[in-house]
Structure formats: C-alpha cells, structure tokens
Amino acid sequence: MTLARVCGNVVATKRSDAVAGARYLLVAATDPMGNVLERTIVALDTVGAGLDELVLVSQGSSARQTRVTDKKAIDAVIIGIVDVVEASGTVAYKK
Amino acid sequence: MVLARVVGTVVSTSKVPQLQGIRFLLLERLDAATMKGTGDQVVAMDSVGAGPGEVVFYVSGSSSRLTPATEGRPSDATITAIVDEVELNGKAVYRKDAL
Numbered sequence: 419m420t421l422a423r424v425c426g427n428v429v430a431t432k433r434s435d436a437v438a439g440a441r442y443l444l445v446a447a448t449d450p451m452g453n454v455l456e457r458t459i460v461a462l463d464t465v466g467a468g469l470d471e472l473v474l475v476s477q478g479s480s481a482r483q484t485r486v487t488d489k490k491a492i493d494a495v496i497i498g499i500v501d502v503v504e505a506s507g508t509v510a511y512k513k
Numbered sequence: 514m515v516l517a518r519v520v521g522t523v524v525s526t527s528k529v530p531q532l533q534g535i536r537f538l539l540l541e542r543l544d545a546a547t548m549k550g551t552g553d554q555v556v557a558m559d560s561v562g563a564g565p566g567e568v569v570f571y572v573s574g575s576s577s578r579l580t581p582a583t584e585g586r587p588s589d590a591t592i593t594a595i596v597d598e599v600e601l602n603g604k605a606v607y608r609k610d611a612l
Contacts, residue, residue, distance in 0.1 A: 425545075425601060425602055426545060426599065426600045426601035426602060426603075426606075427599075427600050428516065428570065428596055428598070428599050428600075429596070429597045429598040429599075429600075430570065430594035430595060430596045430597055431595075431597055432561055432562075432594065432595040433561065433593055433594040433595075434560040434561050434580040434581065434582065434591075434593050434594070435572070435579075435580065435593040435594065436580075442514070442570075442594075444516075444545050444599070444600075444601060457544055457545070457551070458516070458545045458601075459514065459515055459516075460514040460515065460516055460570045461514070462514075469602070469603065478574055478575075478576075479574060479575045479576065481576065482576060482579075489579060490576070490579060491560075491572050491576050491577065491578075491579040491580045491591065491593045492514070492572060492576055493514060493572045493573050493574055493576040493577075494514055
C-alpha cells in the first residue's frame with residue numbers, strides 16, 4: 419500500500435466505471451511523516467477521507483477487492499485513513 | 514487512475530480482431546498543480562467518447578478491461594471518465610467549458 423495525502427478532488431459525470439455515487443480524490447504519495455513525495459493520482463474514496471488527511475491507497479487489481487469496487491474499472495482506491503505512523507521507534511505522523 | 518488530456522488519436526488497421534470497433538486516443542499525463550502536460554504519453558482505449566483537448570482520467574492494468582466497451586479486449590489503459598472539475602488544495606484548477 420502507499421501512504422498518501424489527500425490534496426484535492428475530481429468531478430466526472432460522464433463515466434464508464436459503473437461506480438455509483440463515486441467520489442474521486444487527488445492523492446499524492448508521502449513519506450512516513452506525511453510529506454508529499456510524488457505527483458498526484460486519482461483514487462476512489464470508500465472511507466470518507468477529507469482534504470489533507472493521510473490515507474492508505476491500494477493500486478492495481480487489488481483495488482477491486484472492496485465491496486464498492488468489485489469487478490469495476492478502478493485501479494486505485496483509498497482503503498483507510500491513517501491515525502498514526504510509527505517508524506523506527508518514533509511517532510512519525512499523528513492525525 | 515491518472516489525470517490526462519487527449520492530445521491526439523492513433524489509427525491502426527492491421528490489428529488483432531479484438532481491436533475492431535474501438536478507438537485509440539493519445540493521452541498526455543497532467544500535473545494537477547498546473548494542469549499542464551508532464552510529457553508522459555500513453556495510448557488508451559476510449560470507452561466514454563472523449564474528444565480532442567478534453568481532460569479525462571484513465572485506468573491501467575487489468576481494470577482497464579472492465580468497461581463495457583473494452584471487455585475481452587487486450588487493453589492495459591482505458592479512458593473511463595471525462596473530467597468536469599478538478600480542485601486542488603481547495604482551489605478549482607480546472608473547470609470544463611469554463612470561458
């Protein structure tokens with residue numbers, strides 16, 4: 419999974435991924451402290467993540483292993499909102 | 514999924530039978546902060562009728578075969594949405610048909 423920061427959202431009404439009421443967020447991969455490292459991708463939100471929150475993103479075919487994305491044309495999904503990251507014995511991130 | 518702009522089309526006539534009746538569009542990945550092209554380009558199957566210059570997003574890998582238009586086709590990149598709006602850090606950075 420990738421640690422990522424929610425940095426925006428995307429609205430798209432004309433779609434073919436057949437996901438009802440889909441909420442697409444722009445997320446950017448971060449280091450354990452939550453500092454953005456890479457450019458953004460679009461991920462489907464299934465847990466109600468908000469702007470600037472740190473989240474866990476799953477990509478590839480595994481992104482279809484949730485109730486909402488099963489058999490859907492989705493390759494990136496937010497599977498959790500991060501509360502704490504502990505790295506090498508110290509708290510690297512706390513919500 | 515990846516945010517991109519339709520920058521061209523690709524036509525192929527000698528192709529595997531599974532490619533009959535599907536359009537290929539040339540996409541360039543966009544940097545959401547500037548909505549400018551990053552130089553990364555890909556050829557994607559179009560499953561939503563995207564037009565030239567439009568902002569879209571596309572799905573990659575096996576998921577790209579799970580739209581009605583690309584089921585059973587050898588696709589690894591399919592446009593699944595035409596984007597209406599992009600908001601970054603609370604600011605609208607793109608709005609379709611904005612004058």
